[in-house]
Amino acid sequence: MCIVTFMSVGHALLGILARGPAHGYDLKREHDARFPGAKPLAYGQVYATLARLERDGHAEIAETAQGGGPERTVYALTPEGRRTLDDWLEQVEPAGPYPADELVRKTITALHLGTDAVGFLARQRAQHMARMRELVQAQSVVLELGAQIALDHTIAHLDADLRWLETAASRVAPNGKVHT
Amino acid sequence: MCIVTFMSVGHALLGILARGPAHGYDLKREHDARFPGAKPLAYGQVYATLARLERDGHAEIAETAQGGGPERTVYALTPEGRRTLDDWLEQVEPAGPYPADELVRKTITALHLGTDAVGFLARQRAQHMARMRELVQAQSVVLELGAQIALDHTIAHLDADLRWLETAASRVAPNGKVHT
DNA sequence: AGGTCACTATACACACACTGAATACACTCA
DNA sequence: TGAGTGTATTCAGTGTGTGTATAGTGACCT
Numbered sequence A, B: 001m002c003i004v005t006f007m008s009v010g011h012a013l014l015g016i017l018a019r020g021p022a023h024g025y026d027l028k029r030e031h032d033a034r035f036p037g038a039k040p041l042a043y044g045q046v047y048a049t050l051a052r053l054e055r056d057g058h059a060e061i062a063e064t065a066q067g068g069g070p071e072r073t074v075y076a077l078t079p080e081g082r083r084t085l086d087d088w089l090e091q092v093e094p095a096g097p098y099p100a101d102e103l104v105r106k107t108i109t110a111l112h113l114g115t116d117a118v119g120f121l122a123r124q125r126a127q128h129m130a131r132m133r134e135l136v137q138a139q140s141v142v143l144e145l146g147a148q149i150a151l152d153h154t155i156a157h158l159d160a161d162l163r164w165l166e167t168a169a170s171r172v173a174p175n176g177k178v179h180t
Numbered sequence C: 001a002g003g004t005c006a007c008t009a010t011a012c013a014c015a016c017a018c019t020g021a022a023t024a025c026a027c028t029c030a
Numbered sequence D: 001t002g003a004g005t006g007t008a009t010t011c012a013g014t015g016t017g018t019g020t021a022t023a024g025t026g027a028c029c030t
Helices: A008-017 A024-034 A043-055 A079-090 A102-113 A117-140 A145-172 B008-017 B024-034 B043-055 B079-090 B102-113 B117-140 B145-172
Strands: A059-065 A072-077 B059-065 B072-077
Touching: A008 A024, A008 A043, A008 A059, A008 A072, A008 A079, A008 B102, A024 A043, A024 A072, A024 A145, A043 A059, A043 A072, A072 A079, A079 B102, A102 A117, A102 A145, A102 B008, A102 B079, A102 B145, A117 A145, A145 B102, A145 B145, B008 B024, B008 B043, B008 B059, B008 B072, B008 B079, B024 B043, B024 B072, B024 B145, B043 B059, B043 B072, B072 B079, B102 B117, B102 B145, B117 B145
Parallel strands: none
Antiparallel strands: A059 A072, B059 B072
């Protein structure tokens, strides 16, 4: 049971269901509220994930309510789902290796190809600075503790990218091309 | 044409093929060499991606060599593939929003559930510190410029996680639970 | 009344991302 | 000869993620 190859979204939904039964639409909104700054969850994914959770016995349909609006399918956490959630929370995260991200893939590829990596890095830096300004703005409004912390994370990584763009540029500057 | 929903791995492979024809096995190894510190690419993914590249006309089978070992299918970049690659390199990356990562999902979920978030953060911090020591070690050996830069990126983000774990812990400390 | 606009809520189809296991050939060493 | 190692590919299965279609409700406007 519970071989769970990898299912971060599923676990997050279980975490929300632990607060009480809910339907897909609510889950999506609550999820996005919990993780501001992160990419919003698509509806399609919510329902697909819910279906998997139900299939695996982690959640069950509590009721299908009717009143005021379209039909809503309300899901509830099962005892097994609760156990899975607790197990997940107890596990320590591996601390990488992270999958190589798009920005690095592109930079390194440009470098190997001998195209204008320095220019690319500069353009990229401008883009990241703009985004940073937006986020710092967002951070200044008062948020719930959890949302604040989630936002901190996004900003911390954006900052890391920004610093990285600068060191990368300075490393490249001397010759501008990686020796193959 | 070339609607390319999202295909970072594919683009990276095109980048390697730009150096000259190669087969799947080689591509995997070259990819991993270019991105040390990142999660190695699985063979399954390489071949799946190659098949897609061929289907879409970005790459084509150059030959199926025989000598010394099992049969190898050598792929070569097509002119269209080259164009796609150049287009990709020219585009600026969006700078987020990043998908919410596992570490944050877990921390925030723990917080909302009222479980021991502080303990979790501490355990996580120890894990990250250990990993950091490994990477700094890896960084000290002399690497090719590109590999150096790729490794910088991993370290920068690990550092960001580490700092974040500390700020998160200090934010949580006062009360230890998010108000729902 | 009729129209359309926004919001709530779900479902379906499709493609990519990623893993793990299985297969198969060739070379080496005991 | 037979086990082991390295090369090279394939496949089944699942999770991730997007885009689109559908459909009811309420509100606003003319």
